[in-house]
Amino acid sequence: xxxxxxxxxxxxxxxxxxxxxxxxxxEMVCLIGPNGAGKSTLLRTLAGMQAPLxxxxxxxxxxxxxxxxxxxAKQLAIVLTGxxxxxxxxxxxxxxxxxxxxxxxxxxxxxxxEEAVQHAMQLTGSDVLASRPIHELSDGExxxxxxxxxxxxxxxxxLLDEPTAFLDLPRRVELLQLLKRLSRETQSAIxxxxxxxxxxxxxxxxxxxxxxxxxxxxxxPEELALNGLLARIFHSxxxxxxxxxxxxxxxxxxxxxxxxxxxxxxxxxxxxxxxxERIGYEVxxxxxRHPIHVDVLDSGHWHLTTPNxxxxxxxxxxxxxxxxx
Amino acid sequence: xxxxxxxxxxxxxIVVLLIVILVVAFMLSLTLGSVHxxxxxxxxxxxxxxxxxxxxxxxxxKFRLPKAVTAMLVGSALSVAGLQxxxxxxxxxxxxxxxxxxxxxSLGVALVVLGAGAGGxxxxxxxxxxxxxxxxxVAASLGAGAVLGAVLIVSRRVQNTITLLILGLxxxxxxxxxxxxxxxxxxxxxxxxxxxxxxxxFGGVTWNQMRVFSPVILFGLFISYVMIKPLNxxxxxxxxxxxxxxxxxxxxxxxxxxxxxxxxxxxxFCGPVWFVGVAVPHVARSIxxxxxxxxxxxxxxxxxxxxxxxxxxxxxxxxxxxVLPLNVIMSLFGVPIILWVILRQxxxxxxxxx
Numbered sequence: 001x002x003x004x005x006x007x008x009x010x011x012x013x014x015x016x017x018x019x020x021x022x023x024x025x026x027e028m029v030c031l032i033g034p035n036g037a038g039k040s041t042l043l044r045t046l047a048g049m050q051a052p053l054x055x056x057x058x059x060x061x062x063x064x065x066x067x068x069x070x071x072x073a074k075q076l077a078i079v080l081t082g083x084x085x086x087x088x089x090x091x092x093x094x095x096x097x098x099x100x101x102x103x104x105x106x107x108x109x110x111x112x113x114e115e116a117v118q119h120a121m122q123l124t125g126s127d128v129l130a131s132r133p134i135h136e137l138s139d140g141e142x143x144x145x146x147x148x149x150x151x152x153x154x155x156x157x158x159l160l161d162e163p164t165a166f167l168d169l170p171r172r173v174e175l176l177q178l179l180k181r182l183s184r185e186t187q188s189a190i191x192x193x194x195x196x197x198x199x200x201x202x203x204x205x206x207x208x209x210x211x212x213x214x215x216x217x218x219x220x221p222e223e224l225a226l227n228g229l230l231a232r233i234f235h236s237x238x239x240x241x242x243x244x245x246x247x248x249x250x251x252x253x254x255x256x257x258x259x260x261x262x263x264x265x266x267x268x269x270x271x272x273x274x275x276x277e278r279i280g281y282e283v284x285x286x287x288x289r290h291p292i293h294v295d296v297l298d299s300g301h302w303h304l305t306t307p308n309x310x311x312x313x314x315x316x317x318x319x320x321x322x323x324x325x
Numbered sequence: 326x327x328x329x330x331x332x333x334x335x336x337x338x339i340v341v342l343l344i345v346i347l348v349v350a351f352m353l354s355l356t357l358g359s360v361h362x363x364x365x366x367x368x369x370x371x372x373x374x375x376x377x378x379x380x381x382x383x384x385x386x387k388f389r390l391p392k393a394v395t396a397m398l399v400g401s402a403l404s405v406a407g408l409q410x411x412x413x414x415x416x417x418x419x420x421x422x423x424x425x426x427x428x429x430x431s432l433g434v435a436l437v438v439l440g441a442g443a444g445g446x447x448x449x450x451x452x453x454x455x456x457x458x459x460x461x462x463v464a465a466s467l468g469a470g471a472v473l474g475a476v477l478i479v480s481r482r483v484q485n486t487i488t489l490l491i492l493g494l495x496x497x498x499x500x501x502x503x504x505x506x507x508x509x510x511x512x513x514x515x516x517x518x519x520x521x522x523x524x525x526x527f528g529g530v531t532w533n534q535m536r537v538f539s540p541v542i543l544f545g546l547f548i549s550y551v552m553i554k555p556l557n558x559x560x561x562x563x564x565x566x567x568x569x570x571x572x573x574x575x576x577x578x579x580x581x582x583x584x585x586x587x588x589x590x591x592x593x594f595c596g597p598v599w600f601v602g603v604a605v606p607h608v609a610r611s612i613x614x615x616x617x618x619x620x621x622x623x624x625x626x627x628x629x630x631x632x633x634x635x636x637x638x639x640x641x642x643x644x645x646x647x648v649l650p651l652n653v654i655m656s657l658f659g660v661p662i663i664l665w666v667i668l669r670q671x672x673x674x675x676x677x678x679x
Contacts, residue, residue, distance in 0.1 A: 049564065073570030085415075086560045087616030092331050100558050100569040107554035107619060109333065118330055131331045153569070 001025055001189055002046065002064075002076075002157050007055035009038060009045045014053050016042065016214035023157060023189040028180050030200035030221075031193040033210035034234070039193040040081070040161055042210065046191070047078045047159050059157075073101035077150035081161040083139075084146060091137065091145045092130040095121055098152030120151035123182060140171040147178070151186065158182075160192035164199075172196055176203045198247055201225065209233060254280035259290040268296050275320055294319070335620040339613065343627035347397075350634040354393045355385060357643035388528070391535060396527040396637045397630040398542045399595050400605075402587035404629025405549045407602030408609070408621060409584045412556050413577065414490050421588035421602040424493035424581065425472045428500035430592040431523065433468025434461055438519045439507040461522060462534060462593050469589030472496065473582075480581050481574065486563065489581075524650035525596040527637050534594060541590045548583035549622060552576065556618040598633075600655040604663045605629045611666050632659070 001023055008017035015038030023029060031039050044050040046057060048064050057064040059075060077098070086094055098120065099113045109117070121127040126144040134142060143163055150158055160179070164172040176199055183190045183205075191208075194200055200207060201221040209217040209224055211233045217224060224230050231241040240249040258281040262269030269285070272294065276283050284290065295303040302313040304322060313319040355367045362384065366376045370385045406421035414423065422428070437460060476493065483489055508516050530538055555576035558566040563573050591598060609624045610616065640654040 047568065049567065068570075069567065069572060070570035073568060076568075078565075078568045080564060084561055084565070086562075087412075088610055088614065089560065089616045090331055093333055093615065093617055094561075096333060097557060097561060097569065100554070100571070103554070105551065105554060107557055114330070121330075127330075131329070 002057070002059055004046070004052075004057045005055060007045070007057060008053040009041050009050075010053055011041075014214065016210060016216055017053070017055075019055070019216050021046075021208070021216075021218070023191055025156070025189055026183050026187045027205050028183040028190045028203070029192075029206045029208055030204035031191060031208045031210065032195070032197055032200050034212050037210045037212050038214070039210055043078075043159050043161050043191070043193055047076060048072055049078075070101050073153060075155055076157045076159065077153040077155035079143075079146050079150050079158070079160040079163055081163075081165055083142070083166075084134075086134060089134055090131050091126060091134055091148075092117070092121070094134055094145055095126070095148045095152050098149040101153060116154060117148075117152050120148040121145075123151060123185065124148040124178060139166040140168075140175070143167065143171075143175060144178070147182075151182070156188055158188055158190045160190070162193050162195070164194055164196055172199060176200075180205075197230075249277075255282075256292075257282045257284055257290045258292045258294065259283075259288060260285045261293070261295045268300070272296055272302070272316065272319075275316055276323075279320060279324055281323075292323075333617060333619070335613075335623060339620075339624065340627075343624060343631070347627055347631045347634075350631040350638075351393055351397070354396065354634045354638050355389050357638050358384075358389060358641050359644075359646055360384060361644065391530055391532055392527050392637065393634060394535070395530040395538070395595065396633040398539060399527060399591045399598060400601055400629035400631070400633025401626040402542050402545060402591050402629075403598060403602040404605035404609075404625040404632075405546060405622060406584035406587040408606040408618070408625045409549060409552070409556065409580050410602075411606055412559055412618070413580055413584075414486060415562070416490070417607065418603065419490075420599075421584060422497075422592070422597065422599075423490065424476045424585060425496035425500065426469045426476075426585045426589045427592045427597040428497040429468040429470075429472030430465035430589060431468070431504055431597065432500040433464040433466070433471075434522055435504045435507045435519060436468075437461065437464040438522070439504075439511040439515050465593035466589070469585070469593055473585040473589055476581060476585060477578060480577055484574075486577065522596045523652075525598040525652045525655075527595055527633070527651065528648075530594050538590060538594050541586060545583050545586035545590070546626065548579055549587070552580050552583060553618045553622055556580065556622075560616055595651075597652075598655070599652050600659055601629055601632055601636075604659055605632055608663055608666050 002021075003023070004019055004021045006017070007019040007021065008014045009019070010016070019042075031042065033039055041050065045052050048067070051065060059067060059072070064072065096109060096113075096117050099109060099117060100107070103109060103113060118127065121130060124144045124147050126141070126148045129137060129141055129145060134145060137145065143166075147160070147163070163179070164175055167175060176196075179190050179192065180203055182188070204221055207219060207221045207224050209229060211217075217229050217233075225241075234241045234248070241247075242249050258276055260269065260273060260276065260283050262285060273283050273285075276294070291307050293305040297303055302316065302319045304311050304313065304319060311322060313322065352364055352367065356362055356364050360381075362376070362381050366381060367385065370376050370382050376382060403421050407419070410419040410421060410423050411417060413419075476489070479492060480489055508519065555566070555571055558569050558571045559573070559576070566573050566576075588602070605628050606621065606625050609621050609628055613620050613624055615621065636651065636655045636658065639658060640649045640651050642649055
């Protein structure tokens, strides 16, 4: 529906070029990449807010950058990053502004407009906020209202620039789940940029991975993790991505290797692993036995073997304290 | 249970209430003054009947009626222009004169009044009766028009709205400097004539001048009414407004044209009338508890008209021969009222945070 051919974005210098992109209906795409790679620029270019350096963006059959602003507004909506200070408006009045492309010259809502506004608020669960002034809303509530405002435009394409930026973790999960559901229920294409790699990997239908060098990789999240592209792109940023766990490695090993042998269900092993990594060990559980070795026992205790002797620990804390000493 | 969705726009009962207040203020301004004319006599005169004293007909038709009409027009004009500027610049302190229109008018008047006798051109105007009403209005209109033209040309080229604001402020400082310089080198009676103009007055507009004055104001108000929808879109900021399909540059052009016409013509005929333009939009926001211009703009118009009428009644100090400067009255009586309204609502900071 939205597609580009050999698109080149940036201000005077291209940030990325040769981009061949496609957004399809009922698809949620997450745009990820290091800071400064040009995520916002790409979004703004695709939204028609900024001219491409070269290349063409097509919206259906039409060229996005020659499409009249009003026609574009009926097909594409945006939610920008940052708080909107729109004065003393109720959430309902704010969402109603999304009907701007459809209303008459006086901006009065018809019955159909009112229904569209109310539907958008119900879809995003912001209908309960309708009569609240927006400056009283929390960041999460405000973000819902802003998304409802964009939906009130009845767009085929919805672009969001870091919608999760000011939210706490539960609100982020909730928001991404909401967007995913919206892409299915409204059959719209949703593209959002985010720094939440973990969440994006779990929820997105597709990832667009933009590197600082201006390369864009497109694929299923799992595929980009499997073929090592995620690891490679974030490696050049100085952080390690762990294929196996699908998460960033936060800790650099400083204490040398340790071997770990697990219990049956593996949960205690996984958390022990994290604790050991946190205090700086390089953990192995491939069966080899290193001079320092931990057994997670079925009884829920830990057995520690070091060159200096052996000990048994009833809590993880006691194990970690012994190892840190 | 269905969720209640609030009704948008202006409620009818508020319009009715504001119109009633306006009618009362209008009647007060015709009744009160140096001579008291009872309301029923005023009504009789207005409907073409003969009052108890024949001279009252003249008082009403020659003085009080044009003054009341002027006050209403200027009050609405400045309130609407102030509202437009506050939204356009996303700044609660913006007033109708922020783009320098009144500075231009002041400069025009200062050149005529203070510069008279200093050069050949001014000597020509002196011959035309320097202190006559019309030459002042012409000079002020020329000054305001020059600034308006400059601002409009710049507004079509500048992408960033804040740049316009800074240009307007700088222009204001520049003209103030020139006016101060003129005052410094002028004779005291000329300076007094100038400060008389600068104190503001609704009394100077004759029926003849009204033929120019009122159509321009009504045209400005008409444009402002058409720009209600763009103003609402601009509440979200330029970028969202563009994404809603608004041609921001074109909308800005018309909003500035409307506000500058309203402010410029008001200043040209009545002097710079401060305060109404900043205060009334805030009172409207506080009372209506909204930022929706479909409600705010008509409400500001009606409230501005009533406010100006009442301020003028007080300035005439009924029952005495004194006429106090309009700007003094506006601030003296207006500030406490507006502080009360706004502080009670505690909403000023939310009207445009950021």
